[in-house]
Amino acid sequence: MTITTRVFREGTLDEEDVDEEHISELIKDAGCTVWVDIVDPDERALEMLGKEFGFHRLALEDALHGHQRPKVEQYENYFFLVAYGVTLDGDDAIPHEMAMFVAHNYFVTVRKPPVFDLSGCVERWKSHPELTREGGGFLLYILLDEVVDGYFGIIDSYEERIDGVEDQVFSGDADMNAQSSIFRLKKEMLELRRAMAPLRDVLDVLQRRQVDVVTVPLEPYYRDVYDHVLRANDSLDTNRDILSSALEANLSVISNRLNDIMKRLTSWASIILVPTLIAGIYGMNFRHMPELAWYYGYPLSLGLMALSGLMLYRAFKRRDWL
Secondary structure (H helix, E strand, O other): OEEEEEEEEOOEEEEEOOOHHHHHHHOOOOOEEEEEEEEOOOHHHHHHHHHHHOOOHHHHHHHHOOOOOOEEEEOOOOEEEEEEEEEEEOOEEEEEEEEEEEEOOEEEEEEOOOOOOOHHHHHHHHHOHHHHOOOHHHHHHHHHHHHHHHHHHHHHHHHHHHHHHHHHHHHHHOOHHHHHHHHHHHHHHHHHHHHHOOHHHHHHHHHOOOOOOOOHHHHHHHHHHHHHHHHHHHHHHHHHHHHHHHHHHHHHHHHHHHHHHHHHHHHHHHHHHHHHHHHHHHOOOOOOOOOOOOOOHHHHHHHHHHHHHHHHHHHHHHOOOO
């Protein structure tokens, strides 16, 4: 467990590694914004947050315990949020759970392993001092923007894999492996949607400005990231529909291939049936049967078998069953 505290004054990073005991004093200063970052939290860290910031006990419990649903809760003078960043490890999408407390003059992030990298956020905060002085609302916007941009990278990787599955299905190589790939992709996309879809409601609540977190200068930025979330959800839903169509096409190809195999098996079975019938009749153990004593009976039966098989073969061939 690590705790990092930074102080921005007038939009510029002024202090780093501030003593935790001074946090309650710093947040009373209207000219500064305090960012507290906790990695792999424990009970002691949450007790410190409750003491220095006065956060509600239930919000602290949600911040400590993992596997929370993405959400936003409004308290008297701050918001509590849970969001998931997602990164790629090969073809695997790795979720990173984060809990956040945000008010006008502070921003608290609680990151659980595997930890979401905030180095890009820090650089963006430093490069926009005119907006960083807007307080915790801008720090939160940058983090949410980084999270949503990561969603687009995951969706792009899914689209490449979907293209590969489509090529496999429509090239005539449809099989159970393609079907397994489709189901695996659908499951991964469903998990991404669970992390991504609730952000629409989160951003909608933030835009109402019932707490002075989203200031007037920040409104366009929150509308922009809200629009990005909508586009990401639309793209994901479109790709899920494409996967469903690919699954139906794969099943149709497999079914058509099975029908073709059944036609071939039926044709060969019919060709073999007539000679077998003739041989079966003449193989019956009766003393008195026509042609038993006839000199040409045996060649005639063989010829009849060959002729019937040839006629059936040509008939099935004309129908493209063979």
